[in-house]
Amino acid sequence: MTTTTATLSSPSSSSVPRRSVFLGVDVGTGSARAGLFDEIGKLLGSASSPIQIWKEGDCVEQSSTDIWLAICTAVKRALSISDIAGEQVTGMGFAATCSLVAVDSEGQPVSVSWSGDTRRNVIVWMDHRAVKQAERINSCNSPVLQHYGGSISPEMKPPKLLWVKENLPESWSMTWRWMDLSDWLSYRATGDDTRSLQMFCKWTYLGHAQMQHIDENSSGDMETHRWDDGFWEEIGLRDLVDGHHSKIGRSVAFAGHSLGNGLSPDAAKELGLLAGTPVGTSLIDAHAGGVGVMESVPDSKANESDDDDDDDAICRRMVLVCGTSTCHMAISKSKLFIPGVWGPFWSAMVPEYWLTIAGQSATGSLLDYIVDNHVASSHLANRAASENISLFQMLNDLVAQMMRDMETPFVAALTADLHILPDFHGNRSPIADPNAKGMICGLSLDTSDRQLALQYYATVQGLAYGTRHIIEHCNEHGHKIDTLLASGGLSKNALFIQEHADIIGCPIILPRESESVLLGAAILGAVAAKKYSGIRGAMKALNAAGQVIHPSEDPRVKKYHDAKYQIFRQLYEQQLSQRAIMADALS
Structure with a gap:
């Protein structure tokens, strides 16, 4: 029996007309969560529902069917406790772990498990079954690897895809679409297979090569011409190139791009929402956390500079999304290649900025x-x-x-x-x-x-x-990080945050709303609904600072x-x- 947990924020006044409501959905490692936000980014209510996980050695698997059912439960519960009708939701967005989903031509799950269990069609982000495949790929020294610190991780998609082809040939031949979990969620909700530019981060899609001339406010949708076909052929996955990349994505868009005709009638019924509700192109959960927190700076900092200085200021911030693992993200206006660190990825989080991603696999x-x-x-x-x-x-x-x-x-x-x-x-x-x-x-x-x-x-x-x-290494290679912003479950641990401030020597800003990943996902929906001109504008409107943690001034520390x-x-x-x-x- 599925259980849920929920939180509810008190509305400011029941007599005040309700403003636009944005829904964010986040699928983490252990649960699916839904949160509803108003036009100033205040959390109106949230709910969560657990998801099943199978762990056997280095193999970690989940079920997309189970995940979708958990999302439906969480969304309906969040609506109920917030006293918000589904028709009031203006737009919605999805965020999820960077897990790999396999589905057949009918959209049904295909097993990625030694067990053959068809429910188990998701290879979870933390799965390390493909270490040997990653080592072989790295020995190829492909030019695409320069965007991954010089070597690809077994947590990324190419090694996992190669593992399935080599170990589960029947599943390999049955799979019609290989998708990032967050892209699968938006596809499941709308029927639109447009992927997010986040594919740059885990799939080796070269997002900058053909997309830089496209304005954030345009559709951003296009045929994908910047997969490096030579890379896929060299590592033994030529069959992903055949069929014009249909199995791994033909079209891409900026995060928050409005997908298809919005929610399909079936998905709307399952979620308790209105058919046609705008749905934005998705993000990896950590990146959604970045969108939900990166402009959460005190008013004195936000108002002290002109636009050029503002661009420089945001590039001096690093976001820590601290949960099961920790993702460290910084952005820059120029390409910064850093050994051992993922990136730079153009527009993979904030449009028209290069994203640097570091991280710790277990926190x-x-x-x-x-x-x-x-x-x-x-x-x-x-x-x-x-x-x-x-x-x-x-x-x-x-x-x-x-x-x-x-x-x-x-x-x-x-x-x-x-x-x-x-x-x-x-x-x-x-x-x-x-x-x-x-x-x-x-x-x-x-x-x-x-x-x-x-x-x-x-x-x-x-x-x-x-x-x-990580910060010292990034700064040695061109970044100028001097401020941290933290979100995620561990950001609520006072000892954890104070130790980071003391050890790193930087102030750490906590957001007003602790559910930054949900807020980031909701921002995708707000942009899809055309309530804001783009991601950056929505971030400035909906992000807000909370407590600031300063490092100890004791020289002995x-x-x-x-x-x-x-x-x-x-x-x-x-x-x-x-x-x-x-x-x-x-x-």
């Missing part, structure tokens, strides 16, 4: 792993439940209590003897090593609640050192983190040395 999932696999976890979880707080709030409280009890000069000093390299699911950026492993230095036989809190805290710091490494950061960087070098020793022993 929230790593914190869960560290906590769940400690002997004190169940005891601490029971304590948290009895006090009606989250387990992570309990851990944060324990860290604060330990500082008081141990009389340390500042809280970070608690981890002086505990160092963690957080690459438990490989390193996405900036080292781009999917074979990297996590490391913990400083363990003892202590099994207490407090020791668990210290391991959790050191992991938070390790993740922040990883983000510092900076000195401490500089020292721990040096150790953090050394841990990976030690791992490489150990790998070489063992490779020699096995040769």
Whole structure:
């Protein structure tokens, strides 16, 4: 039985006529969520519904049928608790994880699983089954790889497609369309197979080559002439070139482009909305988070400069979308190629800007792993439940209590003897090593609640050192990042955000509305409904700043983190040395 969770914001006044309402849908790793926003970007109400996931070794799979049903449940629930009729929704947009969907000529699911289960037709973004295929593709040294930091990740689409062809030939021959999950959602809703320029990011589509002359406010729809056919042939996927790329996308558009005739009658009925409701071209969930937060700056900053300075200011910001993984995104007016970092991708998030994407493959999932696999976890979880707080709030409280009890000069000093390299699911950026492993230095036989809190805290710091490494690397290659904006579930964790501010040395702006991915998806609908001239205009109208977290001014804290950061960087070098020793022993 499907269950839902919901939140509701109080309307300012029931007597005030309702303004336009924009619906955003976000499919994450564990749930589908729906949120309704007004014309100033205020959340009116949201709901979520869980989705099923299968994990077997490196294979992680989902069902597009299950995902769509969860979306319908979440949308109807959000409408109900917000007291909004479906006819009042002005426009809608979809965001989702960058997972891969396989469907046949009738739009029915095709299995991508060893099990042959036809429900399991989605290879989830975090799936690492295609590591060997990625290594083979990277050995080709194709020119397209320059947009992926020099090497493609097993989390991207070409390695996964090659894996299916080599291991599941029947599924390969049956599949009529291979789609990004977010593109499949908009296709399922409208019947329009126009894809988003986000395909540049995961599929090797060269979005800039033929699209730069198209204005954001035009349709942006065109025949796709900038797939690099030679790349697909070289890696063994020539059959994707045949048929004029019909299996991977013939036409593309800017995010927020109005698709087809809007919601189809069938989809409208399933969602509880009006047929013909405008639907915008979709975005990857992290990119939607960027759209939902990047202009969330305090009024003093937003009003202090002219348009040229404004363009420069937005290019000094980096967005952190922190959830199961963390995506780090920055934009620029010029092409910046950065080793080990994805991009630049033209107009893949904000139209007419180049997008740089770095990331950590495991953040929230790593914190869960560290906590769940400690002997004190169940005891601490029971304590948290009895006090009606989250387990992570309990851990944060324990860290604060330990500082008081141990009389340390500042809280970070608690981890002086505990160092963690957080690459438990490989390193996405900036080292781009999917074979990297996590490391913990400083363990003892202590099994207490407090020791668990210290391991959790050191992991938070390790993740922040990883983000510092990413920012330093990007700035060394042309970016000028000096401000961070954070969204996603982990942005609600005060300890997580403060440690990032202290370790990186930048202020971190939190948005007024915490559901930035849902807001970004809703912005796609607002643009599709022609309520705003384009994505950037909608961002300025609907984004709003909340709290600003500043780094510690205590010079001892900076000195401490500089020292721990040096150790953090050394841990990976030690791992490489150990790998070489063992490779020699096995040769």
